[in-house]
Amino acid sequence: MATKVGDWYHYSGAVHIHTSESDGTKPLEEVVALGCEVGLDFMMFSDHMGLTNRDAGLEGIYGETLVVIGYEHNDHEDKNHYLIFDSPGVYPSRLYAREYVAAARADGALGIIAHPIEKRSRSGKYPPYPWTEWNTDDYDGLELWNQMSEWMERLTPYNKLAMAFSPRKSMIGPHPEALQLWDRVSRQRKCVGLAGVDAHAFPVSVGLFTVEIFPYKVHFRSLRTHVLLAEPMSNDFKTARDQLYEALRECRVYFSNTRWGSADGFDFRATQDGCSVVCGGSLDSHEGAMITVELPARATIIVMCDGEEVHRVASRQLKFAVEKPGLYRVEVWRGKRGWIFSNHVRIGI
Ligand SMILES: [Zn+2]
Numbered sequence: 001m002a003t004k005v006g007d008w009y010h011y012s013g014a015v016h017i018h019t020s021e022s023d024g025t026k027p028l029e030e031v032v033a034l035g036c037e038v039g040l041d042f043m044m045f046s047d048h049m050g051l052t053n054r055d056a057g058l059e060g061i062y063g064e065t066l067v068v069i070g071y072e073h074n075d076h077e078d079k080n081h082y083l084i085f086d087s088p089g090v091y092p093s094r095l096y097a098r099e100y101v102a103a104a105r106a107d108g109a110l111g112i113i114a115h116p117i118e119k120r121s122r123s124g125k126y127p128p129y130p131w132t133e134w135n136t137d138d139y140d141g142l143e144l145w146n147q148m149s150e151w152m153e154r155l156t157p158y159n160k161l162a163m164a165f166s167p168r169k170s171m172i173g174p175h176p177e178a179l180q181l182w183d184r185v186s187r188q189r190k191c192v193g194l195a196g197v198d199a200h201a202f203p204v205s206v207g208l209f210t211v212e213i214f215p216y217k218v219h220f221r222s223l224r225t226h227v228l229l230a231e232p233m234s235n236d237f238k239t240a241r242d243q244l245y246e247a248l249r250e251c252r253v254y255f256s257n258t259r260w261g262s263a264d265g266f267d268f269r270a271t272q273d274g275c276s277v278v279c280g281g282s283l284d285s286h287e288g289a290m291i292t293v294e295l296p297a298r299a300t301i302i303v304m305c306d307g308e309e310v311h312r313v314a315s316r317q318l319k320f321a322v323e324k325p326g327l328y329r330v331e332v333w334r335g336k337r338g339w340i341f342s343n344h345v346r347i348g349i
Pocket residue numbers: 072081114115129
C-alpha cells in the first residue's frame with residue numbers, strides 16, 4: 001500500500017530475489033505469495049543468467065504486488081554480477097562485463113551493479129563475487145547494501161550461531177566503500193543507490209543444525225527499497241512497471257532496514273523559495289535552500305554533502321540551512337544500526 005507524503009506516493013519492495021529457476025529454493029509463484037503476505041508493493045526478481053520465468057509470462061500484478069523479472073548476469077569467471085531489468089533477452093555469456101553493461105545501456109535496459117564491493121576471507125565454500133570492471137560508466141545504479149553479502153562478510157566461526165538465529169539484527173548498514181564510490185560517481189551523473197536482499201533461502205549448516213538462514217519472508221521484512229511516484233501506481237502491469245523503472249532511473253529512491261521499524265512517513269526534501277524537490281531532484285543554487293527531514297520515529301539523522309558528514313541530530317525531524325553547493329543525502333541510524341538511507345539531491349552543482 002502506498003504511503004502519501006506531501007505530493008508523492010511512496011512504495012516499498014524487495015530487489016534481487018532468486019527462485020528455483022537458478023539457485024533459489026522455491027518457484028517464483030511461491031515466493032510471490034510470500035511477498036504478497038508480507039505486503040510488498042513490488043518484487044524485482046533476478047535469477048542467474050536466465051529469463052525463463054519472464055518468458056513464461058509470470059510478470060504481472062499479483063493482488064497488490066507488482067512483480068517484474070530481470071536477471072543477474074555474470075562473466076565467465078563468475079565475477080561482475082549485474083542485475084539487468086527490461087532487456088530484450090539474456091546477453092551472451094561470452095561477453096566481458098564492459099560489454100554486457102554497454103549492451104544493456106544500448107537497449108535502454110536498467111542495469112544495477114550487484115554487491116559491488118564484496119569481501120569474504122573466511123568462507124571458502126562461499127567465495128566473494130566482487131565487481132572488478134570499473135572501466136565503464138554505463139551502469140544505472142549500485143546495490144549499496146546486499147543482505148547476503150553483509151551477512152556472509154560478518155560471519156565468523158564464533159558468531160555463527162547468533163548470526164544464524166538473528167539474521168536481521170546482525171545487519172549494520174550499506175558497505176562504506178560502496179557508499180564512497182556512489183557519492184563520487186553521483187557527482188558526475190545520476191546513479192541510483194538501492195538495497196538488495198539477494199534472497200535464495202538456502203540452508204547453511206551451523207554446528208549440528210542445518211538452518212535456513214534467511215527464509216524468504218525474513219528477507220522481505222528486512223531490506224526494502226522505496227520508490228517515490230508522482231501518481232499512484234497503475235493497475236495496468238506495463239504502466240506500473242514503467243513507473244517503477246522510471247523512479248529507479250531518476251533516483252527517486254531510498255532504502256531501509258525494516259527490522260528497526262517501518263520507514264513509512266519518511267520524508268527528505270530540499271526547499272527553496274517555496275518549491276521543493278525530493279531524492280533525485282536538483283536545485284539550481286544553494287542560496288536560501290533548506291534541507292528538511294521527517295521520520296516516523298526518533299533516530300539519529302546525518303546530513304552528508306559530497307560524501308562528508310555536515311550535520312547530525314537525534315530527533316524526529318530536521319531543518320538544515322544549506323551553506324554550500326553540493327550533492328546532499330541523509331542517513332538515519334538507530335544506535336549503531338543503519339535504518340534509512342536516501343538517494344541524493346543536487347544543490348547548485
Ligand atoms: Zn550475485
